[in-house]
Amino acid sequence: MRGVLIDAPLVTDSAAGSQPAAEGVTIPRDEVPFDPSVPWRKSPSVALRPEPFGALVYHFGNRKLSFLKSMPLVAVVKALQDHPDVPSTLRACEVPPAQHAAYVTALATLARSQMIQRRTEEST
Amino acid sequence: MTAVLPSRPVERPTGGRLIDQFEYGLDAPICLTWELTYACNLSCVHCLSSSGRRDPDELSTAEAKALIDEFERMKIFYVNIGGGEPTVRPDFWELLDYAVDHHVGVKFSTNGFRITPERAATLAATDYVDVQISLDGATAEVNDAVRGQGTYDAAMKALANLQAAGMKDFKISVVCTRHNIGQLDEFKAIADRFGAQLRLTRLRPSGRGADVWGELHPFPDQQRELYDWLVAHGEGVLTGDSFFHLSAYAAEDGTPGLPGLNLCGAGRVVCLVDPVGDVYACPFAIHDRFKAGNVRSVTAPADSRVIDFDTVWKHSELFTELRSPQSGGACTSCSAYDSCRGGCMAAKFFVGMPLDGPDPECVKGHGSAGLAAAGERPASSQDHSHTGTVRNAPVPLTLLTARPGAVPAATARPDKACEESPLAGFSPGR
Numbered sequence: 001m002r003g004v005l006i007d008a009p010l011v012t013d014s015a016a017g018s019q020p021a022a023e024g025v026t027i028p029r030d031e032v033p034f035d036p037s038v039p040w041r042k043s044p045s046v047a048l049r050p051e052p053f054g055a056l057v058y059h060f061g062n063r064k065l066s067f068l069k070s071m072p073l074v075a076v077v078k079a080l081q082d083h084p085d086v087p088s089t090l091r092a093c094e095v096p097p098a099q100h101a102a103y104v105t106a107l108a109t110l111a112r113s114q115m116i117q118r119r120t121e122e123s124t
Numbered sequence: 125m126t127a128v129l130p131s132r133p134v135e136r137p138t139g140g141r142l143i144d145q146f147e148y149g150l151d152a153p154i155c156l157t158w159e160l161t162y163a164c165n166l167s168c169v170h171c172l173s174s175s176g177r178r179d180p181d182e183l184s185t186a187e188a189k190a191l192i193d194e195f196e197r198m199k200i201f202y203v204n205i206g207g208g209e210p211t212v213r214p215d216f217w218e219l220l221d222y223a224v225d226h227h228v229g230v231k232f233s234t235n236g237f238r239i240t241p242e243r244a245a246t247l248a249a250t251d252y253v254d255v256q257i258s259l260d261g262a263t264a265e266v267n268d269a270v271r272g273q274g275t276y277d278a279a280m281k282a283l284a285n286l287q288a289a290g291m292k293d294f295k296i297s298v299v300c301t302r303h304n305i306g307q308l309d310e311f312k313a314i315a316d317r318f319g320a321q322l323r324l325t326r327l328r329p330s331g332r333g334a335d336v337w338g339e340l341h342p343f344p345d346q347q348r349e350l351y352d353w354l355v356a357h358g359e360g361v362l363t364g365d366s367f368f369h370l371s372a373y374a375a376e377d378g379t380p381g382l383p384g385l386n387l388c389g390a391g392r393v394v395c396l397v398d399p400v401g402d403v404y405a406c407p408f409a410i411h412d413r414f415k416a417g418n419v420r421s422v423t424a425p426a427d428s429r430v431i432d433f434d435t436v437w438k439h440s441e442l443f444t445e446l447r448s449p450q451s452g453g454a455c456t457s458c459s460a461y462d463s464c465r466g467g468c469m470a471a472k473f474f475v476g477m478p479l480d481g482p483d484p485e486c487v488k489g490h491g492s493a494g495l496a497a498a499g500e501r502p503a504s505s506q507d508h509s510h511t512g513t514v515r516n517a518p519v520p521l522t523l524l525t526a527r528p529g530a531v532p533a534a535t536a537r538p539d540k541a542c543e544e545s546p547l548a549g550f551s552p553g554r
């Protein structure tokens with residue numbers, strides 16, 4: 001989807017603890033479903049810009065724009081790099097277990113738009 | 125006219141929808157337009173920035189580079205460069221390289237005259253650069269009447285050069301008028317032929333556009349045609365979210381609506397830096413009323429030419445005001461308010477309508493009443509139009525002030541005693 005005067009594809013997350021963006025998410029579905037049990041990291045082509053409500057995410061490669069709508073989600077995205085899988089990242093960031101499912105959904109959205117990517121052995 | 129923008133405390137809510145967060149502004153714009161020069165080799169009748177002649181006070185190369193440094197510091201990851209015709213600046217290609225080297229991606233708009241096979245090859249080889257060729261008619265007849273003789277052929281040549289160079293994802297940018305709404309399929313065919321992406325945007329009464337808006341803006345039934353066409357083409361066609369006032373149709377009849385944020389981003393997530401460094405709320409709002417400041421620092425000693433855009437973006441009075449919750453005025457009771465939000469601030473302003481009322485092209489028809497009751501159109505606060513004769517000046521088509529058979533008399537902008545437009549009361553062909 002597009003934003004205000006913006007042509008860059010805009011990806012909205014349904015970050016944990018907040019309502020899903022009414023504008024909807026229109027990322028084409030990947031054939032491979034998101035796998036939280038493997039190591040992940042923020043893509044090296046992605047830059048985060050801190051914002052009062054979380055962060056803006058920009059992918060220099062595909063020029064997609066996204067937003068992380070809460071500070072804890074920003075912390076999780078940054079911490080992925082240091083943990084073997086998603087659940088351990090969420091525990092390390094002290095995300096309440098009741099919210100884990102919502103975070104996994106948000107991360108899956110980010111994975112579909114290549115904002116985060118699977119970490120392979122060489123890249124760690 | 126009175127601008128009604130009541131100020132209320134600025135307290136950002138936590139959580140909630142993204143659009144609600146955007147209303148309070150961001151730490152840096154997500155859509156920054158930078159017009160490099162007011163100079164242009166053309167004289168399009170609807171130019172949003174009344175361009176033509178270079179301004180002697182335009183930012184120097186050093187200042188422009190300092191501004192790019194500032195964009196990098198602020199993590200503004202890409203900018204839209206325009207003008208005037210940006211390629212007219214002798215340092216254009218140098219600035220383009222400088223931006224890319226400093227992690228500021230660029231999309232620039234051009235009329236295509238200077239996109240030679242050599243330039244096209246360079247562009248194709250550069251990452252993070254996007255090109256947008258302006259085309260306002262799918263035929264030379266319709267295009268040249270607005271943009272000037274020979275401009276259709278020049279655009280086609282530029283498109284061919286880009287395609288031959290292997291450039292990917294370049295854009296064809298169309299401003300929608302009553303003369304080209306009927307050509308949407310042909311535009312799409314042109315884009316497909318060149319492997320380009322089609323981008324359709326709204327004609328706003330900004331700059332010289334104010335003088336021709338009454339004669340060129342789409343008729344109500346054409347707005348509907350455009351909306352249906354956009355819904356049918358979905359993500360394949362870009363719009364820069366410029367038609368969100370048409371999303372009101374969705375509230376009315378259950379059609380899916382248009383993708384986008386449905387928000388006027390002016391001063392919140394959008395802004396313009398003009399060639400002399402003035403910062404405006406939006407590229408379509410070049411007027412003193414919407415000027416937030418200048419990128420040339422006011423605190424640094426005069427002549428030091430220090431660039432400070434950050435302070436203007438974060439602390440200017442105007443932007444603070446625009447980031448306060450706004451009243452929907454007469455629109456608040458409208459069932460479509462959530463999707464349309466009263467439409468475009470700039471469009472309302474330049475036709476002399478209240479900022480908290482309906483858009484002049486309100487799909488519920490409240491625009492025509494508003495137009496009839498509109499105050500005086502604001503005088504323009506800058507004009508760089510060519511003053512002499514221009515070689516390829518556009519010759520407007522026989523003006524359709526009313527469509528035969530469907531006479532929507534109320535949609536033509538009413539002439540006023542105080543009318544400034546040289547076209548006031550003038551309708552050749554009738």
Ligand code: SF4
Binds near residue numbers: 388390394409469
């Ligand atoms: S003033 Fe109009 S063009 Fe500018 S951001 Fe607002 S709605 Fe868009």
Ligand code: SF4
Binds near residue numbers: 454490
């Ligand atoms: S009345 Fe206002 S909100 Fe409703 S459709 Fe018209 S411009 Fe949009």
